[in-house]
Structures are given as C-alpha cells and as structure tokens.
Amino acid sequence: MLTREQSRLIERQEWLEPTSETVQKAVSSALTGSPLKRRLDNFLNGVWLGHPLHPLLTDIPIGAWTVALGLDAYEAGTGHAQFAPGADAAVVMGLVGGFASAISGLAQWQYTDAQPRRTGMAHALLNVTGVTLYITSAALRTRGKRSLGQGAALLGYGCVMAAGYLGGDLAYNLRIGVNHAPGQTPPDRFTAVMPVHALAEGTAHAVDVGDLRMMLVRQQGQIYALARECAHLGGPLEEGTLADGCVTCPWHGSRFALDDGRVVDGPATFPQPHFEIRVREGQIEVRMTPQ
Numbered sequence: 001m002l003t004r005e006q007s008r009l010i011e012r013q014e015w016l017e018p019t020s021e022t023v024q025k026a027v028s029s030a031l032t033g034s035p036l037k038r039r040l041d042n043f044l045n046g047v048w049l050g051h052p053l054h055p056l057l058t059d060i061p062i063g064a065w066t067v068a069l070g071l072d073a074y075e076a077g078t079g080h081a082q083f084a085p086g087a088d089a090a091v092v093m094g095l096v097g098g099f100a101s102a103i104s105g106l107a108q109w110q111y112t113d114a115q116p117r118r119t120g121m122a123h124a125l126l127n128v129t130g131v132t133l134y135i136t137s138a139a140l141r142t143r144g145k146r147s148l149g150q151g152a153a154l155l156g157y158g159c160v161m162a163a164g165y166l167g168g169d170l171a172y173n174l175r176i177g178v179n180h181a182p183g184q185t186p187p188d189r190f191t192a193v194m195p196v197h198a199l200a201e202g203t204a205h206a207v208d209v210g211d212l213r214m215m216l217v218r219q220q221g222q223i224y225a226l227a228r229e230c231a232h233l234g235g236p237l238e239e240g241t242l243a244d245g246c247v248t249c250p251w252h253g254s255r256f257a258l259d260d261g262r263v264v265d266g267p268a269t270f271p272q273p274h275f276e277i278r279v280r281e282g283q284i285e286v287r288m289t290p291q
C-alpha cells in the first residue's frame with residue numbers, strides 16, 4: 001500500500017511524461033475520428049451511465065482477486081484443496097474484468113494532462129504489473145505449481161492495491177471523473193442579469209450573479225442559460241462552439257443541450273446545470289430551473 005507521501009512523489013515524476021504522451025496519443029487516435037469511435041468513446045467514458053464507467057468495472061478484478069486471495073489463504077493454511085478450483089476461476093474472472101476496466105480507464109485518462117496524467121500512468125503501470133503477475137499465476141496453477149501461483153497472485157494483489165490507492169487519489173484529490181460543474185447557489189427568484197439587446201444571436205455571453213458563473217446564449221431567437229464551467233474538467237463553455245441547439249466544449253468536445261444541459265456527447269458524464277430564463281422590461285432574468 002502507498003502512503004500519501006509516496007503518492008505525491010509519483011505525481012512529481014516528470015520522466016513519466018514522454019511515455020504518457022505517447023500512450024495518450026495512441027488512445028486518442030483509437031477513439032476519435034469517426035462517429036463509431038465517438039460512440040465507443042461515449043460508451044467507455046460512461047455517458048450512458050451518468051457517471052464514469054471505469055470505477056464500476058474496477059470492482060470486478062478487485063472483488064474476484066480478493067476471493068482468490070481468501071481461498072488461496074485457506075488452502076495454504078489448512079492444506080485442504082477443495083476450494084482450489086474456485087480460487088483458479090476467480091483469478092481468471094479477475095483477468096477478464098481487469099481487461100474491461102483497463103480499456104475504460106484508458107478512455108477516461110486520455111483527457112488528462114500534467115499531474116493527473118502522470119498519476120494515471122503510474123496507476124496503469126502498477127495495474128499492468130499486477131495483471132502480468134496474475135497471468136503468471138494462472139499459468140503456474142494450470143501446470144500444477146500451486147504454491148508458486150499463489151505467490152505470484154499475492155504479489156499481483158499488492159500491485160493492484162497500490163494502483164487502487166492511486167486511483168482514489170485521481171478521483172478524490174485530483175478530481176478526475178468527478179462533476180466539475182460549479183455547485184453554486186442560484187437565485188430562486190428571477191434576477192435580472194443583462195439587457196436583452198446586448199445578447200447577439202449565435203453568441204455566448206458570460207455573466208456572474210453573485211458567485212454564480214453562468215453563460216447566456218441566444219440561438220435561433222431562444223435564450224438559454226447554463227453554468228459555464230464544463231462538468232467534465234471545468235473547460236470554459238462560453239468559448240465553445242454553438243450549433244444544433246448544443247454547445248461544444250473547447251477543451252475535449254463534450255456537447256451539452258442548451259435547453260436542459262443534458263450530455264449529448266461525452267466525455268462529460270454529468271449534465272450541465274441550466275437555469276430558467278424570462279425577459280422582462282428589456283432585461284434577461286434567470287433563476288434555478290426546478291429539477
């Protein structure tokens with residue numbers, strides 16, 4: 001298991017950058033460039049799920065390998081091998097789940113940079129080491145070398161746990177995969193924010209109401225209001241592209257519907273907060289849309 005200091009040390013490892021960049025480019029080119037790839041990227045990022053898919057899938061290998069660890073320990077402690085087939089099956093099940101988890105993790109990681117990218121690379125390298133040890137364990141078990149296979153699995157479990165620690169750091173400290181849309185308190189009564197004539201057709205305009213940062217958009221005569229920090233990683237939506245009733249984030253291309261903030265295309269998985277609009281006496285007024 002890693003300590004917080006070791007985790008900080010990994011985050012500072014600049015030598016991980018070139019490898020990270022190369023792998024990231026390969027992942028991006030595999031998941032961008034055609035509508036089919038876009039759909040696959042949406043799926044792997046968890047757009048359909050409403051939050052990232054990766055943390056859900058990581059439970060499969062961790063759960064399976066924990067079962068294998070327990071059954072191996074029972075066998076080693078008692079000398080009874082009646083659960084050996086269960087342990088071997090759990091090792092294989094963990095490998096299948098680990099593969100799915102790795103693919104979804106790469107899809108999510110491709111949008112990171114700097115410190116989160118380095119931590120993500122270290123997380124992946126530890127998992128690759130863990131998976132390699134579990135493949136070795138499965139092979140040794142098949143050949144009847146159970147003690148060696150159990151030893152390899154134990155080492156693999158240590159790697160996976162260390163990788164899990166870094167995964168937690170990515171989510172809870174570096175805020176990868178969490179909702180970046182601002183958790184502000186909007187007015188519950190209509191509040192004037194700007195004159196209607198100042199909002200040109202086909203443009204987005206940033207306005208602040210207290211600590212609430214939103215953008216107003218006029219498209220085809222309709223006015224919309226959304227929070228302007230992208231729910232994915234906080235990109236400036238007011239600098240995004242407007243088309244077909246949607247705004248596209250300039251950072252990684254998430255598309256949100258202007259009328260209700262729903263995710264049309266990922267990698268964002270959380271909807272963009274939106275606000276109710278009315279025009280009174282030449283002023284655009286907003287309030288929180290009842291959810």
Ligand code: FES
Binds near residue numbers: 230235249266268
């Ligand atoms: S910040 Fe990534 S899509 Fe907006």
